[in-house]
Amino acid sequence: MKEISKAEEMVLLAIWRLGNDAYGVSVRRQIRKDTGKDYTYGTLYGLLRQMGRKGYIQKIKGEPLPKKGGRGKTYFKLTPEGIRALKDAIALHKRMWKDISEFSLDG
């Protein structure tokens, strides 16, 4: 099975945390809050599109806005594959860091 990248992991986690309120602005804000990284929409949507093609997330069209030409927001939601990818990531992380503490790196 193929591992997801760190950036993908961050985006997936942000979407998971946001639950039903995950759309462009909120995901970007969440990532900044969690990691301090300021992604541009170019990068963010690039990642989202990539993971959409891999089947980790799905798009959900929101209600159209009550104004002329108002398009609904597009929300993102994790698919079961997305959740499994996150689980795999955390498992891999744990395996990698087994028996190592932050302090032992200094020795």
Place this chain on the structure above:
Amino acid sequence: MSPIRKKDPVPPRFAEWIILRLAWAEDRFSIRENLREEYMYITSTRGVRSADLWYWGHMMRSLFPFVRLAIYWRIVMLKNYLKIAFRNFYKHKSFSFINIAGLAIGMACCMLILLWVQDELNYERFNENIDDIFCVVIYLTDTPNVLGGTVPAPLVPYLKDKYAEIKHASRFRGSGRRLFVYEGNNVFEDNGGFADPELFDIFSFATILNDPKTALMDLNTIILTKSMAEKYFGSEDPLGKTIKLENRYVFAVGAVIEDIPQNSSIQFDYLIPFENFGKFDNVEMDNWGRYENYSGFVILNDNVDPEVFSEKIAGAIVENDPNSNFRLKLHLYKNLRLFGLNNDGTFKFVLIFSAIAILMLLIACINFVNLTTAQAGKRAKEIGLRKVIGASKFSIRRQVYSELVAIVTIAFVLAIFLVYLFLPRLNALSGKSLTLSLTGNLGLLLFMLGIAFVTLIISGTYPAFYLSAFSPVKIMKSPASPSSGNSSLRKMLVIAQFTISIVLIISTIVITKQMIYIKNKELGFDKDHLVYIDLLGNLKARFDTVKNELLRNPNVNYVTTAQSLPNNVSNFASGLDWEGKPADVEGGMNFIAVEKDYFDTVGIEFLEGETFKTVPDNQLLREFIINEKAIDLMQIENPVGKSFKMWDREAGRIIGIVNNVHNTSLHQEIRPAFYVQFPYFYNYLIINMKNENIHDTMSLIQGVFGEINPNYPFEFHFLDENIDRFYQTERQMNGIITYFTMLAIFISCLGLFGLSLFMAEQRIKEIGIRKTLGATVSQIVGLMSKDFLILVAVSNLIAWPASYFIMNKWLQNFTYRIDIGLWIFALAAALALMIALLTISFQTIKSATANPVDSLRYE
């Protein structure tokens, strides 16, 4: 929540537009909405200015990820487009072949012509001082606009001494044929020059050995070009080696320079100090009244205004030759090749050829447009499907262009191959030595890519817009009737193609006809039996012996000697005077010094009087003979017996009048001229011989020549060859245009062939049904040919007035010219119709004779 404002603040338009352009279609609007939301939030917390700033910053930071993705997907699509394109090439082999071949030939012609044009435009440009070099030219006081390039020999040193404004000055004169003797070998060298040392300050000829300028200061020095030095001395060191010229004068090699670049108007293989010319040709070099084809070149000091200085020297000839009507002027050397002294340069050919190049390319592009739109029906379903699954107009256009890029690339490579193949042919036709070096000639490479790009735009744009405008619903709903494109536009384009071709056909016929006319025109003298030999070595001194020897042979009719050949009487004498000369007439006329038998030899008839009877003398000019034209110029009646005075010699008498013969090229009127016995000037031995036993006669002449001039190689020329040389430019033009005409017709026919192929495919069922109902083969061929023939007929109607206009203008260059007869148009029309008919007949006959069962069995 703040209350809804009347107008939401809008992010910077331009930044938003960029983001919309860059983002992929799927998420384009989500991204915009998200950005707007954040923008609004920042506006409400930190104000509009910082929000704008943030927006711009964000846009900039997004550029890289956007562009990276956009490029990635374009490449993915491009792969698909190309795959489909190559499948299509393969499926429609004949159409692809026609497209590629047409474009390749069109581009190749364009490139060839471009090389030619580039060479013309690059003339003299190798000179570093090119913008500062001036020729000293003369004009007659009453015709200040007609310039001549020849000045008296003492003029240039006189100017240099008198005016401090002149920085460098040099004379130059082509040397004509000279005998070179080196280690017992006798060789004629035709291409040399006499010049002053400062020639090398003026022109940038590259030095190899020694400084040619200092070398030229020694009167007994010769300067050789590299290939000349190799010819005589091989790998030995040529410096100091001696060569004997004219069997008399010994010159030591003083310097070696690179070969003169081909795009220099001044050409020589060797150079001798100018003053030697007088010694070689028995000319007084201090004579202000003699114009012996010397040219003068100057470079002025930096702060001198050439126009002012030009006026200052206007009277310099009169200061030394008070009776002269010639005035001086400076003429920029730079554009001499293109515009000549009197607008007679090659620029008009540059224009004509460039026009032909563009037309050729246009014809090839029209083929592509026609075949692609005609084929559109076949591609309709593919395009419909692409649109249904989300392709935009832009992506369809991109697809058309990418297919065309593939075609143009293949055609481009083929075109370069064709250029390599045909360059030697063009060189032979044009007398140039052009080479195609893409790496050494960056401008050329760019220009060629430019040609490819222009081809792409011209041929791609209409099909791209046409195909991308297909409505998928229509295509999908009625799959049985694919649209075949806009046939009226196609018709117009075919008409345009054939109009161009027919104009070229007519032009070719007219030019060829005029050339034949010139070749066969009665010039008034007997050009077919005349042979001439340069009056070299002892020939002049022992002319009487030679004449008697030769006349003993029954095949030799007449022998004479003269200053110039009858077709080119270019020597001009001013300061003439005659009995009854009106005060307002300029005393200047062309003249030719001839021996008494000249008229019989050349075949000029006397209208009055007869040939010279006195013994020739260089000082006493007793007898003059004039031509009819001269009577008009002299404005006297009964000229025979009247006195006539040349220069400062004692006056003589006019003893005869001869008929007019064409004594200059047919571009110009016959010139008024007089004939005089003046042995000093004789240059040619002219022999009139019978047409039988030419070989024997020639060996006889050679024998006599060998006795008199044992050291000289024997060379003779036929006069008609010399006359042909007059019209060399026209002949070259004619050759080049003929070739390009044939190619233009060929490309047009390729297109016509493609269209007929397409028509036949389209109407295959109709033809099948007609045949089963009893139509004959000829009826069907007629039916299918009719449409095309109408197009060709219409093209004729447009092409006739156009070509009449153009050719009439061209013929104005000739004083003696053909009429453009109606038959020329008829011939061109018949040719065009026949070629068109032949082209489509391949297809029409094939489909007319096909078995209807094959075409109808699936119905």
